[in-house]
Amino acid sequence: xxxxxxxxxxxxxxxxxxxxxxxxxxxxxxxxxxxxxxxxxxxxxxxxxxxxxxxxxxxxxxxxxxxxxxxxxxxxxxxxxxxxxxxxxxxxxxxxxxxxxxxxxxxxxxx
Amino acid sequence: xxxxxxxxxxxxxxxxxxxxxxxxxxxxxxxxxxxxxxxxxxxxxxxxxxxxxxxxxxxxxxxxxxxxxxxxxxxxxxxxxxxxxxxxxxxxxxxxxxxxxxxxxxxxxxx
DNA sequence: GCAATACTTAGCCTTATGGCACAGTATTCG
DNA sequence: CGAATACTGTGCCATAAGGCTAAGTATTGC
Numbered sequence: 001x002x003x004x005x006x007x008x009x010x011x012x013x014x015x016x017x018x019x020x021x022x023x024x025x026x027x028x029x030x031x032x033x034x035x036x037x038x039x040x041x042x043x044x045x046x047x048x049x050x051x052x053x054x055x056x057x058x059x060x061x062x063x064x065x066x067x068x069x070x071x072x073x074x075x076x077x078x079x080x081x082x083x084x085x086x087x088x089x090x091x092x093x094x095x096x097x098x099x100x101x102x103x104x105x106x107x108x109x110x111x
Numbered sequence: 112x113x114x115x116x117x118x119x120x121x122x123x124x125x126x127x128x129x130x131x132x133x134x135x136x137x138x139x140x141x142x143x144x145x146x147x148x149x150x151x152x153x154x155x156x157x158x159x160x161x162x163x164x165x166x167x168x169x170x171x172x173x174x175x176x177x178x179x180x181x182x183x184x185x186x187x188x189x190x191x192x193x194x195x196x197x198x199x200x201x202x203x204x205x206x207x208x209x210x211x212x213x214x215x216x217x218x219x220x221x222x
Numbered sequence: 223g224c225a226a227t228a229c230t231t232a233g234c235c236t237t238a239t240g241g242c243a244c245a246g247t248a249t250t251c252g
Numbered sequence: 253c254g255a256a257t258a259c260t261g262t263g264c265c266a267t268a269a270g271g272c273t274a275a276g277t278a279t280t281g282c
Contacts, residue, residue, distance in 0.1 A: 004129050016127035017270085018115050021196070028203035035228060045229070047271050068228045068279040076204060079197060085132070086190060092139035093187060128240085146258060156259070158241050179249040179258045224282090231276070238269075247260070252253105 010058035011081045019043075020051050020060075027061060027074040034063075034070045121169035122192045130154075131162050131171075138172060138185040145174075145181045 014020055019041055026037060038048040052072060055061045059078045063070050125131055130152060137148060149159040163183060166172045171190075174183045 008132070009127075009129055012123065012127040012132070016120075016123040018120055019270090021119070021123070025200065025203060028200055029207050033228085038229095043270085044272065046231085046273085049230075050270070065229085068277095070229070079200065082193065082197060086193060089136065089139055089190065092136060096140050130240090144258085149259095154240085155242065157243085157261080160260075161240070176259085179247095181259070225280100226282095227278100227280075229276105229278085232274090233272100235272080236270090239267085240265105241267100242265080243263095245260100245262085248258085250257075251255085 007059075007081055008085060011060065011078065014054050014058040014060055015082070017051065017054075019048075020055055023051060023055060023072075024060060024074060027072060031071050031073040034072060037072060118170075118192055119196060122171065122189065125165050125169040125171055126193070128162065128165075130159075131166055134162060134166060134183075135171060135185060138183060142182050142184040145183060148183060 015024075022041070023037060026032060026040070034045075034049065034052060037052075038045050041048055052061070052063065055072075056063055059075055061072050062075050063072045065071075126135075133152075134148060137143060137151070145156075145160065145163060148163075149156055152159055163172070163174065166183075167174055169189075170186055172183050173186050174181050176182075
């Protein structure tokens with residue numbers, strides 16, 4: 001059954017929203033406060049905060065509050081989860097290709 | 112504003128569901144009929160078909176009906192969309208690292 | 223200290239998602 | 253041809269997602 005992974009699922013769900021992907025992109029250039037980030041999106045602060053929380057809950061960003069300002073920072077390593085999934089998928093493909101090649105070889109030998 | 116991409120969005124949304132990721136995994140080993148695929152998941156056929164349609168609508172699989180059987184096949188290249196996004200993200204990080212290094216160098220020279 | 227700033231909390235609303243049952247259609251098998 | 257098979261279509265339902273307003277709290281600047 002579905003080799004379910006909460007980690008994998010959380011990360012993909014977080015990345016499935018364009019606002020959240022964009023936050024990740026912006027944070028790629030360096031940390032920013034919630035306010036500075038929010039200013040660039042066409043939605044209210046409370047709505048935006050939900051996205052921030054989703055990103056943090058799934059380990060894609062880290063935030064810290066200093067005074068009244070909360071600063072967001074990217075957790076780069078976290079995207080490795082996606083890399084890992086892609087790599088696994090490609091391993092499966094390669095195995096299949098190997099099997100197919102063996103089949104072709106064996107079939108040729110039989111002729 | 113949010114450099115929105117329907118392609119990117121569709122692919123990530125499709126990958127955000129564990130059932131659909133699992134379908135991709137299974138199809139990695141080779142094409143399968145809807146029935147054969149569905150049998151492995153704890154849900155009814157109509158429910159399962161929705162996932163198949165989402166995957167097809169977003170270009171991750173291709174399906175074809177022959178007789179009464181619909182066969183599903185993976186579109187491997189489609190995952191390149193994810194690779195592309197990851198690569199872009201890393202380009203941004205690298206640029207930042209470069210800027211930081213320049214900053215450090217310049218600061219040292221000033222001393 | 224009082225106003226402005228920067229979030230936070232709470233509650234509401236609409237739409238999308240993922241699942242279901244049930245009925246229908248098209249093929250295939252005996 | 254009639255039954256079994258393999259989807260397909262419809263409509264319903266519950267929950268989750270993403271947005272809003274309004275009000276609250278904690279800091280900071282004048």
